[in-house]
Amino acid sequence: MSSGSKKRIKISPPLLISGSFFVLIVIGTILLKLPLATTAPISWTDALFVATSATTVTGLSVFDPGTVLTGFGEGVLLVLIQFGGIGLMTFAVAILMMFKKKIGIQNRLYLQEAFSQNTFGGIIRLVKYILLFVFSVEAIGIVLLTAYWIPDYGVKESLHLSIFHVISAFNNAGFSLFPDNLMSHQTDPLVLFLLSALFIIGGIGFTVVVDLFQKKTFRQWSLHTKLMVIGTLVLNLFATIIVFFLEHDNPETIGGMSLFEQLFASYFTGVTPRTAGFNVVDYSVMEDPTLLFTMILMFIGGGSASTASGIKLTTFIVVVLATVSFLRSEREPEIFGRSIRLEITLRSLAITTISVLTVWLFIFLLTISETIPFLPLAFEVVSAFGTVGLSMGVTGQLSDLGEVMLCILMFIGRVGPLTLFFLLLKKKKQHFRYPYDQVFTG
Amino acid sequence: MSSGSKKRIKISPPLLISGSFFVLIVIGTILLKLPLATTAPISWTDALFVATSATTVTGLSVFDPGTVLTGFGEGVLLVLIQFGGIGLMTFAVAILMMFKKKIGIQNRLYLQEAFSQNTFGGIIRLVKYILLFVFSVEAIGIVLLTAYWIPDYGVKESLHLSIFHVISAFNNAGFSLFPDNLMSHQTDPLVLFLLSALFIIGGIGFTVVVDLFQKKTFRQWSLHTKLMVIGTLVLNLFATIIVFFLEHDNPETIGGMSLFEQLFASYFTGVTPRTAGFNVVDYSVMEDPTLLFTMILMFIGGGSASTASGIKLTTFIVVVLATVSFLRSEREPEIFGRSIRLEITLRSLAITTISVLTVWLFIFLLTISETIPFLPLAFEVVSAFGTVGLSMGVTGQLSDLGEVMLCILMFIGRVGPLTLFFLLLKKKKQHFRYPYDQVFTG
């Protein structure tokens, strides 16, 4: 017989990642459907929707979590958010480490895929850093927020609210126990600052955090870290200015605030779309250009290997750099004295193309299945794809079919469209190249 | 002194193409503003808008051409359409040939850019073919349509209507002398078939036509011709089915027709968005999914070096093939036993990226300047970019600023965003490569 008979069935990293998320969603759905999870019965579809929304750290909800969920239900939600946010794979390795099992080459490869790391070495150490980092940051956040909220809510409720909102923020989930999300805190700069600091740190990417810890000067940073840090600063500043410019005279959002409150609410509204999804203004009365701008931010998202989703900020930057370098007849994009490899450019373009087509397809399908007006529906779809959770208020009006379709989209958005497509398309081993022929384009 | 002092100022092909279109639009604006061009005075903005719409073969209009334009005005419109459609450069060479001037290498290069041809040889012959072909097809169309319309309109008016609609159709302009465009002919299959045949032939690209004339079997066709012919057939069939599926139970569009009429109206509504822009149904009462699907078709457009615009069908096909080949870990896209060069892939991705960002930017700007609801406005912007001319009926509601912005967009859409960006960005001569560094994406 040929050597093929010796092959063992191996589970590929994309399958492991997708599979683990799928299992987590199924378990979450069952737990949320239990009578002890909610104060009033919910449908299986609604349980599936909220379990998916939590696991994919989206934050869209067909009911108000603060009133419908019991303490047990809230606990389930938080566990789903925490696992979904910092990643099942981290926990898988953490558990392995606790049991002092030796991590084989297969698991390392698996982690490598999960964190997009290039080298084997240091991956185990990276995971230790991640867990230490996540729980340190969350602990600091909980202490600070609890202390701040004690005068308003008392010790017990303050701790309760802080744990929920800090975990929701760090993991970019955007779930809130307040019925209006954070609108009642729209002029409370300390809460907004603390929560936005948490979701920006959580969403910038673990590899960036490790780099920042290990290397002290800008020159030492990797290109990825430079792009993420500078890109985040520039985009957040730009978004703040745009939101302020477009909404400062809208009395239904920030028009009635003082200038300082307007600027701070603009800042929060500019940074929250890149996956966090908390809202301090009512998106159903926002200006059309602001909504359109927000949709772009939701599509771009945060950092790779982070609690954020979207196509990722670096993907967007590489696509723009590649287009500019093409127009300047350069071979490869260059920035900060470094060149970007062709494979990275092609990968970024593939991610963007698949994502645009996916979002378009789901808007198309939902305009067929739903009777919701176009803009709120398109906004909802982009929000689900970017696992953002912002909404113009139509989540509760979705049909069962619409809810299931958004569940699929949140799953695709969190696992990453490339991961899923790698599963579906069989790789081809190429032995020769066909002759070239010209195609005229554009 | 260095050899640099010997350099002469040369006009680059992108500048020549943009410049000639710009001059044509200015002349057209002045002529349409003349009192003898219209039955009632029009504003400079409206004259600019319609001159731009005609030159870029868009077909959007802020007034009804059939009632507002005099015979002279109609003539101006037709000349602008004919020049804009088959290209100023073709005419420029034709005029040179009539004067028996020798065509220098500069002019040949100029034409090369205009027709995206790879080789110098045969370009002059190609231009002869084009003119022969255009006027033959238009003459046949005019004879057939005049003969068909004589019973309804009499000889003189039938000839008048036929000349206008045939030139408008072949050049994918979509202007009509009927106040409801072609809606009153929605159940007249012969008119619809003839006009759609004209705009499909005009929009498939001159290089394809030449290939079809010169090579008799499928195997002999170039890859470009194969992609265009198969792509056009598949996309037109697919679009017909989608439109029929989405609209057959919509009483305000095709719901009240017989099955045959429904199928034929679906066919026409499926093929007209790829630049022609004639309409047989009222787009303001169309279903949202059909409108969204139509927007994608308008964005894709027709063939390169044709009377059609959009990013071009081949650009779209290459982007899809490149994405699939990336997912299958192939080096280069392959189809019909041919490989597609990396530069063509990168060019297609650059065109698509710039086009998506341009369309998005103009929708954003128009949501700021206009008070028109989101979907009709987005539809209008995509229609202007693709120089299609379909509208949900909001063209007349645009502000002056909105009209000017759409003029700029029609210009970009017709000249091609790459052409303009090549003008703006200075090419960089690269002497060394920076070291590579990793960027994590997606």
Ligand SMILES: [K+]
């Ligand atoms: K979120």
Ligand SMILES: [K+]
């Ligand atoms: K047109």
